Amino acid sequence: MIIVIKPDASEEAIEQLKNSIQDQGLIVQDIKGGNARMLGLAGDVSNVSPDTFSRSDIVESAFKVREPYKLAGRRFHPEDTVVSAGTAKIGGGHFAVIAGPCSVESEDQILSVAKDIAKSGAKLLRGGAFKPRSSPYSFHGLGLEGLELLKAAKQKTGLPIVSEILSQNHLDAFAEDVDVIQIGARNMQNFSLLVEVGKLKKPVLLKRGLSSTLEELLMSAEYLIKGGTDQVILCERGIRTFETATRNTLDLSAIPVLKQKSHLPVIADPSHGTGHWHLVEPLALAAVAAGADGLIIEVHNMPHKALCDGQQSITPEVFHHLMKKVNRVREAIKE
Amino acid sequence: MDNHEIIQKVRAGMDTVDGRLVELLQERMTLVDQIAEAKRAENIPIADEAREQQIIEGALKIAKDEYRGEVVTFIRTVMGLSKFRQRKLLFDGVEEVLLPPPRKPQEGNLVVAYQGLPGAWGEQAALKLFPEGELKGMKTFKDVFVAVKDKEVSYGIVPIENSKTGAIGETYDLLRKYGCFIVGQTYVQAAHCLMAVPGTKISDIREVLSHPEGLHQCAGYLKRRTWDLTECRNTAAAANWVAEKGEKRYAAIGSRRAAELYGLEVLEDNITDDQSNSTRFITIADEPEYDSSCDMVSITFRTSHRSGALCEVLFHFMAGGINLTRIESRPMIGDKYCFFADLEGNIEDDNVQRGLRHAAASCGYLEVLGCYPG
Numbered sequence: 214m215i216i217v218i219k220p221d222a223s224e225e226a227i228e229q230l231k232n233s234i235q236d237q238g239l240i241v242q243d244i245k246g247g248n249a250r251m252l253g254l255a256g257d258v259s260n261v262s263p264d265t266f267s268r269s270d271i272v273e274s275a276f277k278v279r280e281p282y283k284l285a286g287r288r289f290h291p292e293d294t295v296v297s298a299g300t301a302k303i304g305g306g307h308f309a310v311i312a313g314p315c316s317v318e319s320e321d322q323i324l325s326v327a328k329d330i331a332k333s334g335a336k337l338l339r340g341g342a343f344k345p346r347s348s349p350y351s352f353h354g355l356g357l358e359g360l361e362l363l364k365a366a367k368q369k370t371g372l373p374i375v376s377e378i379l380s381q382n383h384l385d386a387f388a389e390d391v392d393v394i395q396i397g398a399r400n401m402q403n404f405s406l407l408v409e410v411g412k413l414k415k416p417v418l419l420k421r422g423l424s425s426t427l428e429e430l431l432m433s434a435e436y437l438i439k440g441g442t443d444q445v446i447l448c449e450r451g452i453r454t455f456e457t458a459t460r461n462t463l464d465l466s467a468i469p470v471l472k473q474k475s476h477l478p479v480i481a482d483p484s485h486g487t488g489h490w491h492l493v494e495p496l497a498l499a500a501v502a503a504g505a506d507g508l509i510i511e512v513h514n515m516p517h518k519a520l521c522d523g524q525q526s527i528t529p530e531v532f533h534h535l536m537k538k539v540n541r542v543r544e545a546i547k548e
Numbered sequence: 549m550d551n552h553e554i555i556q557k558v559r560a561g562m563d564t565v566d567g568r569l570v571e572l573l574q575e576r577m578t579l580v581d582q583i584a585e586a587k588r589a590e591n592i593p594i595a596d597e598a599r600e601q602q603i604i605e606g607a608l609k610i611a612k613d614e615y616r617g618e619v620v621t622f623i624r625t626v627m628g629l630s631k632f633r634q635r636k637l638l639f640d641g642v643e644e645v646l647l648p649p650p651r652k653p654q655e656g657n658l659v660v661a662y663q664g665l666p667g668a669w670g671e672q673a674a675l676k677l678f679p680e681g682e683l684k685g686m687k688t689f690k691d692v693f694v695a696v697k698d699k700e701v702s703y704g705i706v707p708i709e710n711s712k713t714g715a716i717g718e719t720y721d722l723l724r725k726y727g728c729f730i731v732g733q734t735y736v737q738a739a740h741c742l743m744a745v746p747g748t749k750i751s752d753i754r755e756v757l758s759h760p761e762g763l764h765q766c767a768g769y770l771k772r773r774t775w776d777l778t779e780c781r782n783t784a785a786a787a788n789w790v791a792e793k794g795e796k797r798y799a800a801i802g803s804r805r806a807a808e809l810y811g812l813e814v815l816e817d818n819i820t821d822d823q824s825n826s827t828r829f830i831t832i833a834d835e836p837e838y839d840s841s842c843d844m845v846s847i848t849f850r851t852s853h854r855s856g857a858l859c860e861v862l863f864h865f866m867a868g869g870i871n872l873t874r875i876e877s878r879p880m881i882g883d884k885y886c887f888f889a890d891l892e893g894n895i896e897d898d899n900v901q902r903g904l905r906h907a908a909a910s911c912g913y914l915e916v917l918g919c920y921p922g
Contacts, residue, residue: 320724320880321850321912328913332639358881361725368697368727369915490591514912515593530588530638 214258214266214277215288218250222271227252230269237261240439244289249273253289255439280474285434285445290476296444298392298416299373301336303446303507304478308543311375311393311418311480311509312532313339315522316352317359326514327366329529333536337393338363338372339509343379344521345399352520357383360390367392375418375509381409388413398422398450398485401433411440418509420448420482423461427470434477447471447479448509449500451486460488460525463496468503480507484525490516493527494535501542508539576626577633584634594634597852600627624860624910625867632909646904647729647895647916651835654702659684661692661701667784667806673736673829674705687781689718693726696832703731704832712825713764715876719830720888723848723917724878730846730918731838732831740766740820743787743812744799750815757786758801766801768821775799787812836918838895844873844922845891845900849907849914853884861911865891868903873922888917895919 218227231252234241239256254261263275280286293305303309312335317323327338342359344352355362363374373392378384379400387394393416400406401422410417417437421430434445449468451461463486471479481500483493497508513519513526527535549557587594604620611619636643660681662670674683684701686692692704706719723730740762744753755776756763762783763770770777780786783802790800791810799815800806807814851857865872874890893900895916908914 319882319884320886321852321884324850324915325913332642332644355881362881365725368725371727515595516591517593527591528588528593530594530635531591533639534588 214254214261214263214275215244216252216254216266216275217273218252219271219273220249222250226271230266230271240284242284242289245292253278253283255283255289280431281428282431282435282475284438285431285475285477287474287476292476294443294445294476294478296393296416296446296478298337298375298444299367300371301373303480307478307506308501309336309507310536310539311335311337311339311507312512313375314341314513314519315484315511315526316341316344316354316520317362318355318520320362320365322514323362323366324369326512326529327370327372329514330512330532331370331372333529333533334540335372335532335536336507337375338366338370339375339395339511340366341521342376343383345377345379345397346521357386360386364390378406378410381406384409384413388415392416393418393446396420396433396437401425401430404433404436407433407436408440411437411442414441414444416444416446417442418446418448418480420450421452421464421467423451423453425452427467427474430471431475434475445477446507447475447477448482449479449486450482450509451488459486459492461486463487463500465496465499465503468500468505472504478506479504480509481505482509484509484511484522484527488525490525490527490531493525494531494538497535498538498542501539502546504546510535573626573629576630580630580633581637584637587634588638594631594638597854600624603627620856621859621863624856625863628860628864628906628910632906635909644905644908646901647836647838647919649836650838653731653837654833657682658703659701660703660705661686661695662705663687663689663692664782665784665788667787667803667809668782669736669738669803669827670705670707670782670829671784672803672805673707673734673827676734676736677705677732677829677831678703685784689722693722693728693832696728696834697726699834702833704728705829706832707827708733708830709874709876710761710765710825710827712822713761717878720876720878723832723888724880724886728832728834729836730830730920731833731836732920733844733922734829734831735826736829737824737826738762738765738820739804739818739823740783740801741804741807741814742799742801742816742819743807743814744790745794745796746811746813748796748799748813748815752796753799754797756799756801757789759783759786762786762801765825766819766821769819784809831920838919840894840896842894842919842921843892845893845895845904845919846888846917847891847904847914848886848888848917850880850884850886850912852912857911858887861887861907861914864903864906864910867906868899870900870903892922 244251266275295305296303312330317340344354375393376391377395377397395418398420451463454462483496511526512532516523516526607623658681660674660678661684662674664670695701696704757778759782760779784806786800787802787806787810790798871892876888877885
């Protein structure tokens with residue numbers, strides 16, 4: 214629900230109103246960026262009628278918000294959110310590319326990839342230490358040792374780290390070592406994990422589930438924000454359709470839709486979105502043209518030998534070339 | 549024909565062959581230029597080990613038995629240079645930054661971290677390098693690295709090798725993990741003393757405390773006695789402990805300065821077995837510092853796990869006329885090894901730059917740790 218406050222209302226009266234709303238067990242927050250002073254109400258408002266507030270002297274009007282997500286929605290937060298992680302910023306006009314191998318395999322692999330992508334203009338380093346794999350027999354990552362190697366790469370290149378968390382058991386390690394915690398597509402609706410990760414108050418990269426609607430994605434972001442972090446990056450990584458030529462169908466329309474409905478930065482993952490290295494570049498460029506605030510791309514020094522997702526990883530040389538084109542597209546769509 | 553004439557004649561023949569080799573090398577390089585672009589278009593890495601193996605096998609088929617080794621080294625070197633060339637092309641000719649530009653040496657109130665308590669050998673090294681500095685003892689080597697990286701201190705001092713016991717592995721591992729740079733070095737001669745509370749006679753002593761390295765370096769002296777030996781975190785901590793205990797049955801091994809600081813009496817001076825024993829300490833900083841007077845470069849690199857991989861990297865130092873003064877290996881996870889090397893020269897020297905760039909292209913990862921006066 215949104216309450217529009219009359220222009221002549223005193224701060225004291227507004228404060229009183231806010232307290233009375235909180236007493237009903239609801240979350241209340243100021244909505245910045247609009248012309249009139251407004252309050253946003255989140256929580257279970259199903260039994261609360263707008264009329265209760267309209268009667269107040271200081272209230273101009275009160276109306277219910279149709280969307281189930283409030284904190285993640287633009288109505289409560291018209292201004293773009295800028296997510297900051299270390300030296301990198303994403304959203305609100307800041308564009309950043311996240312790159313790195315699907316999984317951390319060895320010290321030389323992660324260090325050489327990190328050094329190369331930094332040279333080509335990536336702003337963050339991705340690397341899986343814990344990998345969710347469809348098969349229990351596949352490589353599942355180096356675990357905490359992988360995090361150590363990512364840390365070494367960060368020390369040497371200055372690139373902040375993005376890595377996926379799989380279980381609540383690792384919250385402490387991620388809280389300390391990882392700059393942006395990734396919630397993978399398969400965990401997008403692991404609500405208890407979302408709440409716990411939200412509590413860490415750190416930047417989170419939330420990937421869209423492979424069969425989730427955009428509303429469901431935003432509801433998951435709502436969990437994170439309600440949990441405690443306002444630093445959430447939304448990521449379109451492809452959804453399941455009847456098409457078999459690609460691993461998933463990268464839903465590019467999600468980018469402008471999410472940006473319209475939410476204040477959170479939106480990035481695209483053309484690597485998982487397509488599943489084939491030669492489709493990474495065209496879809497990366499299309500995502501940038503569609504208004505993405507960033508990209509997340511899998512780069513491996515030896516894709517054919519990668520222990521995970523080699524067929525969709527590109528070499529550092531291909532990435533260098535892609536970055537040049539990305540910059541040209543950004544230049545072209547500048548207003 | 550006398551020998552001089554023979555030499556002249558053969559040399560003329562060699563010049564012709566060398567001229568042909570140069571032409572052929574350049575011809576191969578132009579082919580390399582054509583393939584680089586195509587490899588990128590097909591997402592094929594510059595280093596293609598299967599293809600390299602094919603080339604080697606092909607060369608060995610036509611090589612005479614007695615030249616097999618030379619042919620493999622020659623071909624591998626040519627391939628190393630090709631990889632360097634391809635990388636350069638695909639990254640728009642931008643040369644790798646070997647070492648970030650130097651900052652000016654820190655001035656003013658310098659805070660210098662070392663591991664241990666006042667009186668430790670690390671403090672002696674710090675005093676030698678920064679007589680005016682405010683010295684700060686840290687619990688562990690890692691604490692020193694973290695303090696430098698977090699800019700809590702201007703410099704850190706850590707031991708890297710001992711002339712008798714060899715490399716200090718922990719320091720190498722920390723250099724691997726933290727992005728710290730080496731900006732200086734010094735040698736400290738560990739002239740260990742035996743110390744105890746004033747009035748103690750040698751015959752009163754039952755137990756001797758020191759850092760394991762201290763006990764190790766005085767092993768010959770200690771062998772002649774029947775004292776119990778106890779290891780401590782560092783030599784100064786041992787002296788401190790003996791002073792606090794205040795009993796004549798305890799003695800510590802450490803520096804004369806430690807004895808003075810903790811009010812102990814030196815019972816025997818310089819009991820180190822090998823009088824020339826010295827420990828090399830390095831100064832670490834969070835940014836590199838160097839100028840034209842520096843004559844030592846430290847690097848670390850990782851090679852792939854196959855025969856000749858290390859040799860191939862080292863070859864480029866030979867080709868560049870660079871003298872390696874030290875090489876050290878440390879294990880990494882996955883049964884792989886990481887190498888550290890010290891070379892003579894300055895990072896701005898043409899041959900050093902070329903050698904390092906070529907070496908970097910023929911190994912998985914190479915990083916320059918610093919350039920400093922040797």
